[in-house]
Amino acid sequence: MGGRDDGDGAHGRALHRRDQRPLPGRWAPARARLRLPTGQRRRATRSARGEGAADPVDVALSAAASDRPGPSPGADPARRADRRTPGRADRARESRRGPGRVRGRAGANDRALSGARRDDRRGEQAPHPSGFRRRLRRVPAAHGEGVRGLSGLRRVPRGDGTAARRAAPPVIDDAALARQSLPALLLDRARRTPGRVAYRAKTLGVYRETTWSELADRVAAVALALRARGLRPRDTIAIMGHPRPEWTIADLAVQAAGGISVGVYPTSSPAELRYLLRHAGARFMIAEDQEPLDKALAVSADCPRLERIFVVDTRALFAYRDERIATFAELEADGRARLASEPTALAELSACVGPDDPATIVYTSGTTADPKGAVLLHGRHVAAAANMLGHYPLLAQGEHRTVAFLPLSHVMGRNATITLPLLADIVPHYPEDPDTVAEALFEVAPTFLFTVPRYLQKIASHVLVGLESSSTVKRAAYRAAMRVGRVWIERHWARRPSAVVTLGYLLARGLVLNRLLDKVGFARLRLVLSGGAPLPPAVAALWQIWGVNVLEVYGQTEEGGAIISGQQGERPRPGDVGVAAPNVRIVLDDDGEIVVSGPHFFAGYWSDDAATTATLTADGLRTGDVGAWTAAGTLSLVDRKRDFVITAGGKNVSPAQVENALRSSPYVAEATVFGDGRKYLVALLELDYETVAEWARAHGIAYTGYTSLVTHAETVALIEREVAQANELLARAEQVKAFRVLPRELDPEQEGEPVTPTRKVKRRLLAEHYRALLDAMYGDAEERRIAAELSSLDTTLRP
Structure with missing residues (x-):
């Protein structure tokens, strides 16, 4: 089987089946290091020797038994390539296996061949029969191919003689990009690179790839079907669900048809969904499965404009009699029939969409009031997303793999999964289920991630807790590697390199840290961008010591998608x-x-002129964030302007700084600090149930659920130690003098819950819900005595 160059010099490196001999460009597996059952060890050994492949059912996908070896000390796995070419034995094995589906890891060579049938249950489109039993051509990923032919992004020749080895950073021409539209970009991509991979999606254990021409056809089909059902220009259509191909297809199709897409977080409660449907005036809704459908039906009586609901995954739909319900598969099938007689439909539709037309409405979190809908225009949004390529030119150089796990209703998720792939060779990989993100990261081995701090913290927490329960030798090796890593990172930050320290660090990475990253799928990451919330410095430093280039970015929805x-x-x-x-x-x-x-601003808030005027002023976009310049000339975020706390002693404290310190603990999922007008600061903590549960099992602590776990005496003692460590990093006025653990986990899908669908805490609502816990943390005997005295005095002085 031929390999497609995935841009890092490895032909098919990330895809091969775990039970077959490595494809060219992949290192031979070090089976001796795995702890497999005896039967699997025999099969693995035979496979490594080229003696045949085990049945795919026996292929283990558990991240705990990774057979991906770590690179040699100092080697960068994303840049290393084996030059061995396929030999006769490789071709013979391929012939024996036949053109079967490749299972397991997703990479550059994972097209589902053989007679794969259409799977209507998941809404996936099977490969065209003409693709059966064909060999894949090796298509090298040309540097910058995704942006070379696009108006607005141009290459500048370099004068230092290195242009032949590496493309120059792209120069962003905002004026040219502002004349583009998303459907036009899709049409251009499909014409220039019709056979290139647009995305890969895992269905029934198989990563099936879709090319740009196939994606364009699906988008055109759905757009035609929506037009046939009465979609008019600037009509709004809500899309609710987790990241999946149909979300992207529906989004682009709505825009190609002249409509406006409205993303809804999959964790939104029925009340929040009611507000969004009414506020946006959505005529149609596309629901992922039964859960969002039930929410929509529950509030449909209050949403008179809602006419139809198209459901993607219909496996759990039984005994539904509502005439407004239809399936997304039927919608697409009808569009395909229309597309057969209108093959140039996408070109005709995109010609009717202008750069100044609204593309999508992205709703803010709504931590202090109702969410506001930021209207993003086609041209401005394209230029906004492209400014990331100018700031991080690596993204425009070669092909990158990423995993689609951020909500596509969030501007970060939209950029990483929908808009940026139109501009550069970034290939999203959709997990089979939202609960299998960790498995997808391990299988895909991404080279680029756009994430939020919570994911980085959660993955690091699981790694650390796992190390605590590992063998003595492994713990000792890790502690030794971390000692070297701390010295190296401090010298790296201070720009005081040392050859001896660097050599020791390279050995630590090769022998210990790379293997750790390999188990979570981070070994080949070249760039990780964290945004959406403050990244605790301790979390960023930990990943950097481990060897991951984690960079923090700052942006807002109102910037139109730009950072x-x-x-x-x-x-x-x-x-x-x-x-x-x-x-x-x-x-x-x-x-x-x-x-x-800047030129990337949103057009304003949907149906809220007052809020638009307050945000877009003559001075520019007012972010509401307080910042400061560092000595190095970089921007530092302090806090939200409205969230500052002034204690009874007159101290002005930023809660965000304190909360970041508390969230640095692997056991703390969320921290909210209070103390306005009080003598000292207190905190309400939500614990990371999975991480604390792993710690409890490792220490033999019995529990029955979240409440019994967080109230256990040893758990309380653990959190006391974590809070004490955080206080050591804070000034006296910033230290938390008392804390309470919430008796249950916050659930954004519950009505009236003090947390948004993006899990941002509604501070005031949280204080109202847990007023008793807050009052109990203050020794307010003096206040009560004075209040009682004033009450008595008031009664005495009454006429």
Whole structure:
């Protein structure tokens, strides 16, 4: 089987079946290091010797038994390539196996061949019969192919003689990009690179790839079907569900048909869904499965404009009699029939969509009030997303694999999964289920990730807890590697390199840390961008020591998808959000509020002129965030302007700084600090149930559920130690003097819950819900005595 170059010099490196001999470019597996059952060890050994392949059912996908070896000390696995070419034995084995589906890891060579039938249950489109039993051509990933033919992104020749080896960073022409539309970009991509992979999606254990021409056909079909059902220009269509191909197809189809897509978080409660459907005036809704459908039907009486609901996954739909319900598969099938007689439909539709037309409405979190709908225009959004390529030129150089796990209703998820792949060779991989993100990361071995701090913290927590329960030898090796890593990272941040320290660190990475990253699928990451919330410096430093280039970026929905600033370079010191992105100007006003100027702004809030006027001023976009400039000239975020706490002693405290310190603990999922007008700060903590549960099992602590676990005396003692460690990093006025653990996990799908669908805490609502816990943390005997005395005095003085 031929390999497609995935852009890192490895032909099919990330795909091969676990029970077959490595494809060219993949290192031979070190089976002796695995702890497999005896039968699997025999099969693995035979496979490594080329004596045949085990049945795919026996292929283990558990991340705990990774057979991907770590690279040699100092080697970068994303750049190393084996030059061995397929020999006769390889071709013979391929012939014996036949053109069967490749299972397991997803990479550059994973097209589902053989007679794969259409799977209507998941809405996936099987490969065209003409693709059966054909060999895949090796298509090298040309540097910058995704942007070379696009108006607005151009290459600048380099004068240092290195242009032949590496493409120059792209120069962003905002004026040209602002004349584009998303359907036009899709049409251009399908014409220039019809056979290139647009995305891969895992269905029934198989990563099936879809090319740009196939994606364009599916988008055109759905757009035609929506037009046939009465979709008019600037009509709004809500899309609710987890990341999956149909979400992307529906989004682009709505825009190609002239409509406006409205993303809804899959964790939204029925009340939040009611508000969004009414506020946006959605005529149609596309629901992932039964769960969002039930929510929509429950509130449909209050949403008179809602006419039809198209369901993608219909496996759990029984005894539904509502005439408004239809399946997404039927919608697409009808569109395909229409597309057969209108083969140029996408070109005709995209010609009717202008750069100044609304593309999508992205709703803000709504932590203090109802969510506001930010309207993003086609041209501005394209230019906004492209500013990331200017700030991080690595993304425009070669092909990158990423995993689609952020909600596509969030501007970060939209950029990483929908918009950026239209501009550069970034291939999203969709997990089979939202609960299998960790498995997908391990299988895909991404080279680029756009994530939020919570994921980085959660994965690191599981690694650390797993190390605590590992063998003595492994723990000792890890501690030794970390001692070397801490010395190296400090010298790296201070720019004081040492050959001896560097050599020791390379050995630590090769022998210990790379193997650790390999088990979670992070060994080949070349760039990780973290945004959406403050990244605790301790979490960033930990990943950097492990060898991952984690950079923090800063942006807002109102920036249209652009980042305002971001760290650059190789593993910079955590604690700031870097320098201004291309075509962005940052100014701090007298109060320290960050005011941004640039060409990427949103068009305004949907049906809210007052809020638009307050945000878009003559000075620029008022972010509501307070910042400060560091000595190095980078931007540092302090807190939200409205969230500052002034204690009874007159101390001005930023809760975000304290909360970040508390969230650095692997056992703390969320921390909210209070203390406005009080003598000292207190905190309400939500624990990470899975991580604490692993710790409890390792220490033989019995529990029956979340409440019994978090109230156990040893768990309370554990959290006391974690809070004490966080306090050591804080000034006296910032230290938390008392804390309480919430008796249950916060659930954004519950009505009236003090947390948004993105799991941002509604501070005031949380205080109302747990007022008793807050009052119990203050020794308020003095206040009660004075209040009682005043009450008595008031009664005495009454006429």
